[in-house]
Amino acid sequence: MDVDEFRRRGKEMVDIVADYYSTIRERRVLSDVQPGYLRPLLPSEAPNEPEKWEDVVKDIERVIMPGITHWLHPQFVAYYPSGFSFPSFLADMLCNGMPNIGFSWIASPAITELETVVLDWLGKALKLPSEFLAEAENGKSPQGGGVIQGTASEATLVAMLAARHEAVKKLQSEIPELKDHEAQGKLIAYGSDQAHSSYDKAAIIAGVKFRRLPSDKDFSLRGAALEIAIREDVEAGLHPFYLLTTLGTTSSCAFDNLLELGPICQKFGLWMHIDAAYAGNAFICPEYRPLLNGVEYAESFNFNPHKWMLTSFDCSCMWLKRRAAVISAFTVDPAYLRYAESDSGAVLDYRHLQIPLGRRFRSLKLWFVLRLYGISGIQKYIRKHIELAKKFETLIRSSDLFEFPVKPMLSLVCFRLKGSNDLNKKYLQALNDSGKIYMIGTELGDQYVLRMSIVSVQTTEFDVDVIWDIVKSIAKNTIGK
Ligand SMILES: Cc1ncc(COP(=O)(O)O)c(C=O)c1O
Incomplete structure (x- = not known):
């Protein structure tokens, strides 16, 4: 790849990322592949001769995407966030270029x-x-x-x-x-x-x-x-x-x-x-x-x-x-x-x-983020996530199916179905099997609880409503109401 081709392909790669970002809602949040899914999709040895760019790019959808759990999906509510922004992405491009x-x-x-x-x-x-x-x-x-x-x-x-x-x-x-x-x-x-x-x-x-x-x-x-x-x-x-x-x-x-x-x-x-x-x-x-x-x-x-x-x-x-x-x-x-x-x-x-x-050169992306958002932009982003978590908390409170094992904090809401730990484990499995959200559970003392964590840069009020609909309807199915 010479410099002219790099210019062209680099722009294409930004398009690939932008398309991924803007169509992510259409994807299943949690990957549902089975262990070992990838090996049969690839030859057993690395190519001896160079392949074409187009062929490699085609394989992103065929080989890679099925095994991706989409952390940027607005209904990914597991773990704690994995940071993302375009300024950070672009700064990392420069970092990789030097x-x-x-x-x-x-x-x-x-x-x-x-x-x-x-x-x-x-x-x-x-x-x-x-x-x-x-x-x-x-x-x-x-x-x-x-x-x-x-x-x-x-x-x-x-x-x-x-x-x-x-x-x-x-x-x-x-x-x-x-x-x-x-x-x-x-x-x-x-x-x-x-x-x-x-x-x-x-x-x-x-x-x-x-x-x-x-x-x-x-x-x-x-x-x-x-x-x-x-x-x-x-x-x-x-x-x-x-x-x-x-x-x-x-x-x-x-x-x-x-x-x-x-x-x-x-x-x-x-x-x-x-x-x-x-x-x-x-x-x-x-x-x-x-x-x-x-x-x-x-x-x-x-x-x-x-x-x-x-x-x-x-x-x-x-x-x-x-x-x-x-x-x-x-x-x-x-x-x-x-x-x-x-x-x-x-x-x-x-x-x-x-x-x-x-x-x-990791400070480069932080410098871009601090300058392009400003402290006020970062504050706004964090406050928005906390507000979304509060909205979810209010929705959970509106139902008598649930309880809070601890006070919700920042953008994390721990909650559980009133009932046994086994019931809650079954419930979490059903939520994730839906493919529409991805949440994880944890243990607090002797209670098994679910963790709803607002993490994606893309999550909006609309998504919280979607998540609530799924959480509520699968709760009813799980307890057989
Ligand atoms: C409180 C706390 N400490 C440490 C870690 C580990 O972070 P890292 O992956 O940066 O090591 C986590 C991960 O979520 C965390 O929640």
Whole structure:
């Protein structure tokens, strides 16, 4: 493909995406293929000779689309959102057109510098305390700043590894003969029983113990549960070092109580990390910012614009009060990556703040989104989703078939049929078998519940009515009314 053909095909590809977007309602939301569907549709070996563009494009419908669950479908109401907007898409085109790997400043100064500035913009828009920003304040050299990770899971792990590094050093300063693995064996991290599964995985990778603590009746982790666990574990000879808090849990969008947990972390010297993967997006609206109160106690904070801020995967923003804590845990300096500005300390290399070496120009799409929507456009988008969820909540309330296991929160409504868990599982299966919506279930305590999450950039009031009609009629069929 030469440059002239690329111009032509590139425009065709934008048309393919635009057609997909504007006709998506005609598609079945949830893919209904069987496992292994794809292999028989393709030859058993890669082609030896080049094929024609037209033939490859034809196979998108034949081979790929049957196995796609359409996350952009307005009646896709599963999980949490996967961000999308045309500005983000177009910025990613440019990013792909310049496949520069921005691991160090010198490798492409704009990649590093735009990321630093855009994360300060976003940090200010969320009213993060100034210690989390990289911009110098009152002539003081900043200790904090943001970094774009691929996912919230990586942010959790990065913070855990930095906290582990500091905790091992601290233990060794108290008991100099303690070997690294002996110190590490004493470390214990905490999260709530509602915490995301990525916290368990982070602890496996970091090689530390992880204890899930009981949340309260609203599924929030409270200070008393943490303090009891710390005292028990210290008594047992362990060293508590890290608390993972969640603002907006995956199952029910519950919020851990930072104002209680923060002072306890300070008292016992634990690193407090905040995972606000989904809910953090809403903090850009002043009316939801109080949900972040207590962030001042945290060492690190993370949320995913690739969930709910019109930005496509992957773009997970993490802020640190002390970037040096991660840098000193991660720095490896081979000769082939060294250069004058880095050696003199004049610049930051983002490779020291993440697990892989390579990194894409992810701040570009965030920059496009922030400029082309403005903070006000993003607020409007988030508020619209929350209003749609409220509308759905009102419709559910209008029927006596349903109950709410928890208070609906932001754009998530957890609900269930009055009846057994088995009945609710059967109900969810029937909803998804309809092909018209895709929803998932979860467990809250001993109750099986359905999660209706407004996620698609395309969902409108009309779609909420369509979803309600399906939810209501299949409920009646399921309970045999
Ligand atoms: C609270 C929470 N944390 C972490 C994650 C994992 O996000 P990621 O895929 O960015 O690692 C999710 C996913 O929805 C989540 O809800």
